[in-house]
Amino acid sequence: MRHKTFFWFILPSLAAMILFIALPLVSVVLQSLHIEHEQVIVVTENCGPFGCTKESSVDTEATAQLRAEQPLGRFAGLSTYFDRGHLATAEISEAWRTRDGFGDFLSELYNLPFYKALAFTLTYTFLVTPLVIVLGLLIALGVNRLPSLLKGPTIFVSLLPMIITPLIGSLILFWMIDAQGVIGKTLQWMFDDPELSLKASPALTWITLMVYGVWSSAPFAFVVFYAGLQTVNTDSLEAAMIDGATRWQQIRYVVIPHLMPLVVFISLIQLMDNFRVFEPIVGFSAQANATSLSYIIYADMRSDLTRFNSAAATSVLTVIGVAILLTPVLLRTWRDFKGKAV
């Protein structure tokens, strides 16, 4: 294709990418480098139904003037990135200096909101992603062996968790695992412990969230693998059977290698999806025991004192995190691609 034709061909998508991906990223980075204006505080006498008090208030005129002079706020460089709400470099070096063993250092680290969120986010990502792949594959293999009469209904039922909106799905489960709910009560009865509560302890909350994550994402892996299974070369399978391969050996040496590119694809999507885990935390009211990077951004934005700059810094850190996570998978894809091209 000639360069000029190629240029006109991709111009619409290029324009859309600049408008919807590049510009917002630039804006987020720019906001993360600024903090708000100094607020001019004055003491005023405020009165209401419960009497009068002298209280601080913002001198709106003086503050408005500062704002008009510099609409973006004060330039703060990377200071937001390094403050306590984000990378907390000062707090970490202090914790390292005064540490009382490595465990103590870790618990100090876990006390900082960003690392607390990162700990859950990474654990969630690295446990849920492989479990989703394995479970999805198992369901796909199982459904593939069903007589064709049962296939349709089974596929429909298996897809249900994906059809339910994540927030609704987690809310339904939240009420089921309540100490008074059907799952909560059953568990109390099974373990003979009337105090057992899935919502109270951090470990049980983490497990609940991850079980939910696997439950809601497995159908996606299942559908992709099921489609892949339809393309497995029956000749190779028959050849394997004639050579006396067991069912396990057929799967291990014929089916799985054939599905490998799909595994890479699902890992990519799931790593990205799981790294920005968010809805189940809101749905399960789990913020006391588990927060994620996306939840921190949400918390910053969701009040009438919005912290745009802090949210922007966390967003940039999340983008960097996703980039680091995806690098190995992308490198592998790139190498395969080069290998094929040669």
Add this chain to the structure above:
Amino acid sequence: MSIQNVSVISAAAILMGTSAFAGCGIAGGNVSILGNEFAAIQAVADGAKACAGDGVTVESNLNKDYRELQVAALTANPAQYSAITTTNAAIVPLLSDNLIRPLDDLIAKHGQHLSKNQLITVDGKVMAVAFMANAQHLFVRDDILEKVGLDAPETYEEVIAAGQAIKEAGLMDHPFATTSKTGWNLGEEFVNMYMGHGGQFFKPGTAEPTVNNDAGVAALNTLKALTELSNPDYLTFDSNAVQASWEAGEIALAHLWGSRGTGILDNEGSSEEIVSSTSLIASPTVGGGDIPASTLWWDGFAIASNTSDANAEASFVAMLNGISTEVVKANNDAAVWLIEGYEPAPASAGVFATAAGKTKPYPMIPFMGLMHTALGDELTDFLQGNESAEQALADVEASYIAAAKEKGFLN
């Protein structure tokens, strides 16, 4: 009076209002109201809507997440809403960003009948008109307390003793509950308890935090003793959850919003036995203090800055119609109204008793919201036993300072 009766009467009142006073004497204009959603605010909005007609339109968006919308909606020019219902905490960002207008001229013209204690003045200018009061206070089950031979508690020490007695008598496993959900609710419980201990949140005249002190530690220890008497799920309890537990008869002592009193005392969702033995009493004092460990709240309305003078005037008159004596009489039990014609009802006894104890109002300070957020996020670790009270309060201060620096309150 049941909910149905109230709504039938108020609907009737509104219908009559529409036919009799269409326009409320407003020359014309568009009124749109943003507000919180509960029975009393709905009544006020319906009262304002009675002014529609004759070139006047009145619309409302009542939503419990109104605080998330308000700053963006009122910053737009022209503002998305001309009137907004607000409270002593929600009004702060509106004041700081100059999003609501002084009402002195409008009051001189239309609001001469308003009583002085309804006017919220900041630096001498009236910025909002209050119409109801609210506070968290104690709900107790008299029958359960009688079984363990105790009177209604007046201090938190007595609440804890009563809770333990009920637990030991085997009547209930978790006799106490309060709105202790991580975030805003838990922050509010600390604010109550800390004010009860006589604590100061900031160094006077500055935005520097001062919560890491003996009063803070004592407040946290009291909260922890209370959560030990609560269901282990207490970190997920908001007002709805506590009300549901109360109506199910699972708890005998609760520190809950006065505005929930009507719902708890009605004949729906609970049994006669529970409703008839429920008493609404003052919020307890704590640690030998002499004021109840609670905060007083007002709900009121304000008018947007970024709206035309005609719309502002129309909105003000419509809102005055919404808080008229007729609306209050038709919805007497829905709130503790600050308006003439209100007859105190059983559901409001707790708020009155709490206010009579000289409880302090929730601080109307620009950076209090940041402090509240920090408290709500950082206290959980202490309640779960993962860290000391001092460490939790140090975390609150550090988290608040990071936020206050970014918002320009501290350098």
